Amino acid sequence: MLPLQQCSRLIWNVKKPVTLDFSRYLSTTHTLFAPDFLNSAEEALKDVSSGSKLLVGGFGLCGIPENLISGLLKSGAKDLTVVSNNAGVDDFGLGLLLKQKQIKRMISSYVGENAEFERQYLQGELEVELTPQGTLAERIRAGGAGIPAFFTPTAYGTLVHEGGAPIKYNSDGTIAIHSKRREERNFNGRNYIMEEGITGDFALVKAWKADKAGNLIFNKTAMNFNLPMCKAAKITIAEVEEIVEIGELPPDQIHIPSIYVQRVIRGDMYEKRIERITLTQPKEGASDKPMSAAAKMREKIVRRAACEFRDGMYANLGIGMPMLASNFIPDNMTVHLQSENGILGLGPFPTKDQVDPDLINAGKQTVTAIPGSSYFSSDESFAMIRGGHVQLTILGAMQVAKNGDLANWMIPGKMVKGMGGAMDLVAAAGTKVVVTMEHTAKGGAHKILENCSLPLTGKGCVDMIITELGVFNIDDKGLTLIEIDQDTNLEAVRAATGAKFNVADDLKPMLQI
Numbered sequence: 120m121l122p123l124q125q126c127s128r129l130i131w132n133v134k135k136p137v138t139l140d141f142s143r144y145l146s147t148t149h150t151l152f153a154p155d156f157l158n159s160a161e162e163a164l165k166d167v168s169s170g171s172k173l174l175v176g177g178f179g180l181c182g183i184p185e186n187l188i189s190g191l192l193k194s195g196a197k198d199l200t201v202v203s204n205n206a207g208v209d210d211f212g213l214g215l216l217l218k219q220k221q222i223k224r225m226i227s228s229y230v231g232e233n234a235e236f237e238r239q240y241l242q243g244e245l246e247v248e249l250t251p252q253g254t255l256a257e258r259i260r261a262g263g264a265g266i267p268a269f270f271t272p273t274a275y276g277t278l279v280h281e282g283g284a285p286i287k288y289n290s291d292g293t294i295a296i297h298s299k300r301r302e303e304r305n306f307n308g309r310n311y312i313m314e315e316g317i318t319g320d321f322a323l324v325k326a327w328k329a330d331k332a333g334n335l336i337f338n339k340t341a342m343n344f345n346l347p348m349c350k351a352a353k354i355t356i357a358e359v360e361e362i363v364e365i366g367e368l369p370p371d372q373i374h375i376p377s378i379y380v381q382r383v384i385r386g387d388m389y390e391k392r393i394e395r396i397t398l399t400q401p402k403e404g405a406s407d408k409p410m411s412a413a414a415k416m417r418e419k420i421v422r423r424a425a426c427e428f429r430d431g432m433y434a435n436l437g438i439g440m441p442m443l444a445s446n447f448i449p450d451n452m453t454v455h456l457q458s459e460n461g462i463l464g465l466g467p468f469p470t471k472d473q474v475d476p477d478l479i480n481a482g483k484q485t486v487t488a489i490p491g492s493s494y495f496s497s498d499e500s501f502a503m504i505r506g507g508h509v510q511l512t513i514l515g516a517m518q519v520a521k522n523g524d525l526a527n528w529m530i531p532g533k534m535v536k537g538m539g540g541a542m543d544l545v546a547a548a549g550t551k552v553v554v555t556m557e558h559t560a561k562g563g564a565h566k567i568l569e570n571c572s573l574p575l576t577g578k579g580c581v582d583m584i585i586t587e588l589g590v591f592n593i594d595d596k597g598l599t600l601i602e603i604d605q606d607t608n609l610e611a612v613r614a615a616t617g618a619k620f621n622v623a624d625d626l627k628p629m630l631q632i
Contacts, residue, residue: 434512
């Protein structure tokens with residue numbers, strides 16, 4: 120073989136045009152390296168054995184590989200480690216594998232409303248490594264990019280950082296396996312913890328279309344975790360709704376290049392179950408139905424929260440009460456709502472004929488998208504959040520301390536929902552964090568405290584608390600009441616608050632939109 124320098128001279132010394140023929144190379148490459156297009160999930164999963172580590176795409180029930188999960192149910196493979204944002208619901212998705220006791224460990228961010236998932240975990244039948252949603256997405260992305268570890272501000276000062284979070288309980292409720300402490304470092308005055316990349320034996324993903332070269336595209340919010348999963352496994356198995364000829368997918372619109380895909384099947388059928396079908400409510404007659412006292416209280420809180428919106432800002436609204444604040448965005452104001460499952464430009468809830476199972480929000484509710492919106496993967500979503508590009512986040516809480524510590528994701532040994540994306544949202548530099556919540560818990564227990572007694576979501580992260588009784592700022596001066604509801608008084612607020620607080624010199628009535 121000639122040295123490179125001689126080859127270069129030979130090429131430049133040729134007087135006639137040279138035509139290079141790659142056809143034989145391309146055909147050989149295609150034969151050796153193109154993905155296998157298989158006829159069934161069972162065939163695609165034939166070498167998934169007990170003890171395998173699986174990366175499974177989807178968010179809630181959106182974009183889950185239904186046919187591949189069914190194939191796993193038939194295969195009987197056990198002792199699986201499954202990396203997935205959540206485990207579906209009790210009777211669908213990964214929840215079916217849990218019922219058959221095929222999963223040994225889940226690495227997830229959210230247990231959610233899956234009662235079987237929570238039961239197995241609390242009774243010591245299942246190992247669960249709860250990981251912040253953005254950290255989970257980035258660990259998978261890093262693993263696929265060959266990056267062994269990285270530093271993130273997310274979860275600094277929490278159980279994720281300090282260790283001791285229960286991964287596996289004993290049957291008597293004691294902890295059998297607990298998480299290990301993360302390494303920490305300070306960069307430019309901010310504290311960070313080290314997280315390791317995640318890789319797996321197999322990735323099971325659901326795409327919208329594949330071409331016969333193995334390139335994939337995904338539909339709307341069904342991108343979610345599917346994209347990073349594709350890149351982090353030794354073997355990626357994609358099930359798709361449609362297989363098209365090479366050239367039918369424009370190269371600049373491909374989400375996952377074929378280099379990441381080893382096997383493809385076309386799904387026989389898709390139920391595409393929706394976790395929470397939520398429809399827009401007609402305005403006609405809405406005022407005829409009297410509001411309950413609880414509904415009036417929630418509306419009072421979210422109307423005040425909506426006063427924090429600014430024209431043109433980017434905001435993220437948490438599940439439940441915070442999301443209701445979007446109903447009160449003034450007509451003359453544009454607020455770009457970001458949802459961590461992969462959409463920027465959330466619109467109102469759909470009408471019945473607009474419902475799309477591939478278009479949901481972080482609460483697994485059906486939504487619409489406004490003109491100018493965009494869709495993206497979970498790792499991209501949390502790059503926006505962690506990078507400080509979202510100016511406002513509104514979320515709920517179980518407890519808030521007077522120094523801004525927040526607890527909202529678990530009650531050890533009793534209730535585990537998972538942190539979801541909350542730890543990432545409250546750790547973002549430059550993002551204003553507003554908590555909306557009832558002032559006290561059931562029975563009158565204090566929720567605003569000197570110190571949180573529950574595991575923390577974030578340290579010193581809350582900037583404002585809005586309850587039905589008033590509004591508190593948290594800053595260098597401490598906890599300060601700046602607005603008070605007109606139907607209460609200062610003595611009542613003090614009695615309902617488990618921490619000492621300052622009162623603003625210009626204490627105002629509680630604002631409302």
